[in-house]
Amino acid sequence: MQISILSFTVAAIFYLAFFVFAYGLISKILQYKNTPAPLKIPTMPAPTTQAGVVFRMSKEVVFFESLFKSSKVTWLFGWLFHFGLFLDMLRHLRYFIDPIWFWVLIIQPFGKYGSILMFIGLAGLLTRRIIVDRVRYISSPSDHLMLVLLLSITTTGMAMSFYLGADVISVKSFFIGLMTFNIQNIPSDPVLVSHLLMVASLMIIFPYSKLLHAPGLFFSPSRNQVDNAREKRHVAKWAEDLEKN
Amino acid sequence: MADKKFETPELREYPIIPKLQKDVMAHSQPFIAKDSHNEPLGFPGELVEDWHDVAIKKMGDLQSKYRGLQVYLDSCVKCGACTDKCHYYVGTTDPKNMPVARQDLYRKVYRRYFTFAGKYFPKLVGATDLTKDVLDDWYSYFHQCSQCRRCSVYCPYGIDTAEISMAAREVMDTIGVGQKYCNEIISKVHKIGNNLGLPGPALLDTLEGLEEDVEEETGVEVKFPLDVKGADVLLITPSADFFAEPHVDGLIGYAKVFHEAGISWTVSSHASEAANFGMFIGSYENMRKLAMRIREAALELGVKRIVFGECGHAWRVAYSFLNTLAGPWDFLDQNYPIPQHICEVTYGLIQDNKLKFNKSLNDDMVLTYHDSCNVARASRMGDKAGGQFLIPREVIKATCNNFHDMSKDTIKEGTFCCGGGGGLLTDDLMELRVKGALPRMEALRKVVEDHGVTHMAAICAICKSQFAKVFPYYDFSMDQIVSVHQLVSNAIILTGQRDENDQNDDENHPQQDIDEAA
Ligand code: HEM
Ligand code: SF4
Numbered sequence: 001m002q003i004s005i006l007s008f009t010v011a012a013i014f015y016l017a018f019f020v021f022a023y024g025l026i027s028k029i030l031q032y033k034n035t036p037a038p039l040k041i042p043t044m045p046a047p048t049t050q051a052g053v054v055f056r057m058s059k060e061v062v063f064f065e066s067l068f069k070s071s072k073v074t075w076l077f078g079w080l081f082h083f084g085l086f087l088d089m090l091r092h093l094r095y096f097i098d099p100i101w102f103w104v105l106i107i108q109p110f111g112k113y114g115s116i117l118m119f120i121g122l123a124g125l126l127t128r129r130i131i132v133d134r135v136r137y138i139s140s141p142s143d144h145l146m147l148v149l150l151l152s153i154t155t156t157g158m159a160m161s162f163y164l165g166a167d168v169i170s171v172k173s174f175f176i177g178l179m180t181f182n183i184q185n186i187p188s189d190p191v192l193v194s195h196l197l198m199v200a201s202l203m204i205i206f207p208y209s210k211l212l213h214a215p216g217l218f219f220s221p222s223r224n225q226v227d228n229a230r231e232k233r234h235v236a237k238w239a240e241d242l243e244k245n
Numbered sequence: 246m247a248d249k250k251f252e253t254p255e256l257r258e259y260p261i262i263p264k265l266q267k268d269v270m271a272h273s274q275p276f277i278a279k280d281s282h283n284e285p286l287g288f289p290g291e292l293v294e295d296w297h298d299v300a301i302k303k304m305g306d307l308q309s310k311y312r313g314l315q316v317y318l319d320s321c322v323k324c325g326a327c328t329d330k331c332h333y334y335v336g337t338t339d340p341k342n343m344p345v346a347r348q349d350l351y352r353k354v355y356r357r358y359f360t361f362a363g364k365y366f367p368k369l370v371g372a373t374d375l376t377k378d379v380l381d382d383w384y385s386y387f388h389q390c391s392q393c394r395r396c397s398v399y400c401p402y403g404i405d406t407a408e409i410s411m412a413a414r415e416v417m418d419t420i421g422v423g424q425k426y427c428n429e430i431i432s433k434v435h436k437i438g439n440n441l442g443l444p445g446p447a448l449l450d451t452l453e454g455l456e457e458d459v460e461e462e463t464g465v466e467v468k469f470p471l472d473v474k475g476a477d478v479l480l481i482t483p484s485a486d487f488f489a490e491p492h493v494d495g496l497i498g499y500a501k502v503f504h505e506a507g508i509s510w511t512v513s514s515h516a517s518e519a520a521n522f523g524m525f526i527g528s529y530e531n532m533r534k535l536a537m538r539i540r541e542a543a544l545e546l547g548v549k550r551i552v553f554g555e556c557g558h559a560w561r562v563a564y565s566f567l568n569t570l571a572g573p574w575d576f577l578d579q580n581y582p583i584p585q586h587i588c589e590v591t592y593g594l595i596q597d598n599k600l601k602f603n604k605s606l607n608d609d610m611v612l613t614y615h616d617s618c619n620v621a622r623a624s625r626m627g628d629k630a631g632g633q634f635l636i637p638r639e640v641i642k643a644t645c646n647n648f649h650d651m652s653k654d655t656i657k658e659g660t661f662c663c664g665g666g667g668g669l670l671t672d673d674l675m676e677l678r679v680k681g682a683l684p685r686m687e688a689l690r691k692v693v694e695d696h697g698v699t700h701m702a703a704i705c706a707i708c709k710s711q712f713a714k715v716f717p718y719y720d721f722s723m724d725q726i727v728s729v730h731q732l733v734s735n736a737i738i739l740t741g742q743r744d745e746n747d748q749n750d751d752e753n754h755p756q757q758d759i760d761e762a763a
């Protein structure tokens with residue numbers, strides 16, 4: 001089988017994107033993991049046990065609890081977007097596993113509606129960013145562009161799944177091929193190719209942008225520390241050295 | 246600067262989020278520290294020649310030492326949830342007082358020097374060089390943050406602007422741009438042992454005076470011991486408690502509680518200060534040195550317990566950091582929390598029916614309670630999360646008949662700062678302090694109108710001083726702020742206390758009051 005230049009290029013870009021994403025993200029996570037938090041600074045009232053911390057963190061990750069307290073509008077659009085993104089990513093698993101797991105099959109239709117939630121969420125967030133003076137003030141071009149990029153990914157995806165259709169069989173064999181180092185042809189569909197290239201750029205941007213909020217949350221001392229300062233002495237390595245003199 | 250005329254903001258009927266007014270507070274800067282203030286703290290006396298490089302190096306150093314700082318700098322998504330949460334933004338409408346915008350003053354420099362995007366695409370991500378103008382903005386706006394942590398409650402990742410202000414202040418100190426108020430005070434504690442520079446003999450004099458006052462008033466010999474070896478409790482309290490109103494009434498309250506419970510206690514002239522301004526300037530080393538005085542005093546006096554008086558940030562340093570900074574405390578009595586808050590002590594005694602109160606002695610007041618930020622959002626009391634909200638209120642309710650909380654979003658974890666915390670309690674920042682008090686004044690005005698509240702109680706020396714000062718700007722009077730232990734002092738009936746005619750009746754049923762409170 002003849003592999004097209006397009007397919008080679010897209011494949012190469014995906015390998016690069018994956019490498020940058022994985023390398024960048026892992027180094028960031030290691031950096032967070034290895035940087036000490038010398039003082040106990042959980043935002044109080046905080047859980048007094050490790051299990052309590054897991055519960056607090058789950059509420060933040062799943063429901064965006066703190067955001068709910070602060071701004072209902074941002075919470076609504078933000079949560080719709082993330083929940084939609086989550087559903088849609090699960091749906092996309094079907095391109096990477098064969099045979100497709102049962103539960104991935106079950107959620108296919110929900111994944112499709114996920115994109116609608118993403119669209120509503122992103123459109124709401126972008127509107128808010130433009131019309132609320134305080135949010136406009138704190139935005140850099142990159143903050144707007146990030147939403148535009150995600151919106152473009154969402155709309156090209158929706159265009160394919162709702163109207164244009166895509167040759168999903170070939171897409172799947174392309175990605176399975178990538179994973180087994182056996183490059184396959186990708187359909188030369190401009191909507192599909194631009195969708196994929198934008199996803200690749202998102203992966204490249206991820207570890208070098210505010211998308212680090214995803215790993216960041218788990219390392220945030222104000223949310224992940226146990227409130228037990230009086231019971232358990234907590235000293236960082238570098239602070240221990242101060243005690244020697 | 247300090248004598249600039251400014252207008253007190255109007256109290257609004259329905260607090261709505263104000264529109265931005267750019268740079269209206271750019272002029273607000275505290276006095277800069279002199280070399281004699283900086284040097285004892287280990288900082289250069291004045292702006293160093295290669296300040297730019299030193300500052301960038303220090304930033305890198307701090308990022309590698311504090312995970313919080315590193316994570317916070319990377320993680321903000323500019324969602325804007327925190328933008329209307331800062332009392333300084335509400336009171337001044339300066340957009341750089343929105344927590345995220347304040348962080349961005351630091352973050353834009355971080356991005357420029359430490360991130361790929363900022364190095365190669367500065368305009369795209371809003372990264373800038375560290376210039377004199379930026380430094381100037383830092384000096385203004387990182388001294389318009391009281392490190393109250395309100396923003397961190399509402400941020401989806403808990404990003405704590407206080408941590409970033411502390412880092413910025415430490416970077417500035419490292420290049421010789423210190424703030425006079427904080428640094429002068431810290432140098433006094435290093436030298437003398439308290440913020441006021443009050444030497445031992447003066448302290449002894451003051452405490453003896455208090456003994457006389459209390460005996461005259463009650464007929465009971467309540468002691469105010471200084472440097473007594475072998476006492477059970479070492480009391481660490483803010484130095485304002487030694488003489489200023491309403492603080493000193495709180496100290497009298499602690500003394501009466503200890504007396505009545507039969508707990509022997511002492512103040513130390515070596516560690517005669519609860520405040521630890523090392524936290525405000527973000528300096529671990531200075532904070533630790535100040536905390537070590539407490540350890541030294543405890544060892545020297547051979548006490549069994551450490552109890553802290555009413556002071557907000559001091560309680561944060563005590564509760565959250567003391568074990569880290571000056572522990573381990575294995576030589577103290579492990580049956581008590583180390584350290585313990587005076588409210589915990591009083592509350593425990595109330596629960597055990599060890600104290601008798603005549604609540605009607607506080608009937609001339611209708612009270613509300615101001616949660617101090619550092620107690621509410623940075624520490625705890627008791628053994629359950631949220632004890633820091635419950636315990637002081639229970640102490641108030643055990644000693645007063647009339648109590649009403651302010652509206653829900655202005656108390657407990659959502660409490661608004663008094664406007665003078667975080668090292669800003671200085672006359673050269675008066676405009677900021679008055680404006681920053683606005684949200685609290687609005688909440689107070691509301692309970693005054695709805696419930697006839699006459700007084701606000703607090704457990705923080707900074708809050709008390711700040712309110713005494715800014716109340717008149719909002720048509721309250723300075724004596725409307727009271728100490729929680731002042732209420733205790735008013736209502737407590739000491740064993741053998743001289744009968745006053747109007748007390749006779751109630752004295753027979755003090756137990757009843759206690760039961761009602763419990
Ligand atoms: C652990 C997983 C994650 C959590 C808990 C999380 C949480 C949040 C929260 C609470 C916000 C603020 C509210 C909002 O503006 O929507 C936010 C914003 C955002 N998140 Fe996530 N997120 C996660 C993963 C991701 C991922 C994987 C992406 C990427 C593609 C992403 C993209 C974004 C973007 C672009 C924004 C900014 C929205 C705006 O500009 O207003 N998040 N995230
Ligand atoms: S810590 Fe308090 S004063 Fe500082 S930015 Fe946050 S809300 Fe404002």
Ligand code: SF4
Nearest residue numbers: 321322324325327400
């Ligand atoms: S709430 Fe947190 S993430 Fe959102 S803008 Fe403020 S600091 Fe950034």
